[in-house]
Amino acid sequence: MLKWIAGGAFIAAQFVIGCAGQGGGYSPPSATPPPPMATNAPPPAYSPPPAYAPPPSAYSPPSYAPAPAYSTQPYIYPARGQSPQQEESDKGQCYGWAVQQTGFDPANPRVAMPPPPPGYTPPPQQSLAGGALEGGLGGGALGAVGGAIGGNAGEGAAIGAAVGGLFGLMRRARMQEEEQQQMQQQGRQQQAYMAQQQNALAQGRANYNRAFSACMTARGYTVN
């Protein structure tokens, strides 16, 4: 019996060792830090700039809001060992130059767009006097409101309905279809215009990034 137990334990141990040796199991990544980069003059205490602060004195744009601008900015490495203060100063100056060159300010993103298509309306807003008050129900509702003010909602509703009547409230189905088609077309135009606007913004931002990168590269930074 003891031999059987020992044999089972031996087989289980062999199985575990075999799995580990085949490399099929998960092996966590090495915690050993990578060797340091061999650079000539690495910056003493450089940290990536997730939160950009305006330069202290060299550049002070009037309304500088860097948060949206640097959200998609390339990574910048001071290849010549520039100090963080120098880097911030260079960034500020390159920002101004890139804005001037491209006409796109990432802190205030605006693009020159053609006038909106006819029928273009800003995103719809709920109105109390909207379509719900149109048609027969509208006549009845308005009448009911008037009647309620006068103390008799039912009579008011009847008066309102009588204004529209059976024939007065008839509507051409073709006209309704045309209105629906017109609304759909306006919606498509609106979407196309908004997409065009987004594309223009993206293009402006890309141009700005290219100009900014060129400026920083010329100042001795590695931009990626």
Place this chain on the structure above:
Amino acid sequence: MSRLALGLAVLAVLVAVVTPPPVSAAGKYDGSASMVCAVSSVHECVATGRCQLRTAGNVNFPGIIRVDIKAMKMSDLASEKPRESAIRNVDHANGRMILSGAEGDRGWILLINEASGAMSVTAAGDGEGFVMFGQCALP
């Protein structure tokens, strides 16, 4: 025998007097009683000459209406919405009852065959017209 014949004659007279006269087919839908009329088809026409088949719901007309000549009005029975039209004029011609009126920017004519109850309606507006057909019944 003669008494029997006399009794039969009296009985026949009584039956003839007491029994209401049969409603004449020609005057069944003459407006003496209110009618319920259902729209079965709607044609929508425009000034260019094009007409298209619609339904009452398509053109926002009630599918069932009550025609009450005594009250001189027609009302919607198909929905809960209180919707009615005033009848301005009633004519009878050649076994047809012809109702007419005006409403908003439209004028309308509703014709009912007094014998069969068949209904024809036209409503005309600017550059547009509706022709509807249906059937009336006595509730």
